[in-house]
Amino acid sequence: MANQELESNMRxxxxxxxxxxxxxxxxxxxPSLLDRLSVEYYGAETPLKSLATISTPDSQTISIQPFDLSSLSLIEKAIATSDLGFTPNNDGKIIRINVPPLTEERRKDFCKLASKYAEEGKVALRNIRRDAIEKIKRMEKEGEFSKDQSRDEQESVQKxxxxxxxxxxxxLAEKEADILKV
Incomplete structure (x- = not known):
């Protein structure tokens, strides 16, 4: 079994x-808060990070400097209509987003979201494991592996x-600690 390929997929x-x-x-x-954000730019959904420089001048502000000033209002609209809950401030050259401190309830919601993402990641790992074990069993059936080899390979996949x-x-634990830290 190609263990390196399996490990690479899991990584x-x-x-x-x-x-x-x-x-x-x-x-x-x-800045990574805006990673999933895309902007309707010349009729195509374009990732925000390919349209602008995103920086954090301080711990409560995200600054977005578009490469093309004509895209400023499009970027502002994309941020305002996103599910991030930010209100963009446009000064004609740069968009600034004030990141307010999180409430306790919001922190708990974000912890639940992090748990959901962790579970999705584990499901992906289990899918990779299932495919690898099916391949091992198929190789055993075709006589390429003995029962012992097959069992050993399956154990290594599980490990x-x-x-x-x-x-x-x-x-997940690190992220939750980060979210809950005031």
């Missing part, structure tokens, strides 16, 4: 889960799954 799932965690607000401004699942749990 990608963990990394994707980590990137998803980064889109969840904590009490501080962070890899557990390792990456624990990694997702660790990232």
């Amino acid at each position: 990608k799932s963990v990394d994707a889960t980590q990137r998803t965690f980064n889109t969840i607000r904590t009490g501080r401004a962070n 890899l799954t557990d390792k990456f699942s624990n990694e997702i749990e660790k990232h």
Whole structure:
């Protein structure tokens, strides 16, 4: 069994889960909060980060400087209509977003969202595990593996799954601590 390929696929799932965690607000401004945001630009959905420079001048402000000033109002509209709950301030050159501190209720909601993302990541890992184990069983049936080899391979797949699942749990715990920190 191509263990490196399996490990690579599981690593990608963990990394994707980590990137998803980064889109969840904590009490501080962070450019990655806008990672999922896309803007209708010349008739095509374009990721915000390809239209503008996004920075955080301080812990409560996100600054967005568009490369093309004509896209300023489109970016402002995309932020205002998104589910992020931000109100953009446009001064004609730069859009500033004030990131208000989170309420206790909002923090709990974001922890639930982080748990949901972690569970989705673990489901992806389990799907990879299931495919790998089916492949091992098929190889055993075709005579490429003995019963012992098949069992050993399945155990190693399970160990890899557990390792990456624990990694997702660790990232979730860090994210929840980050969200709850005032």
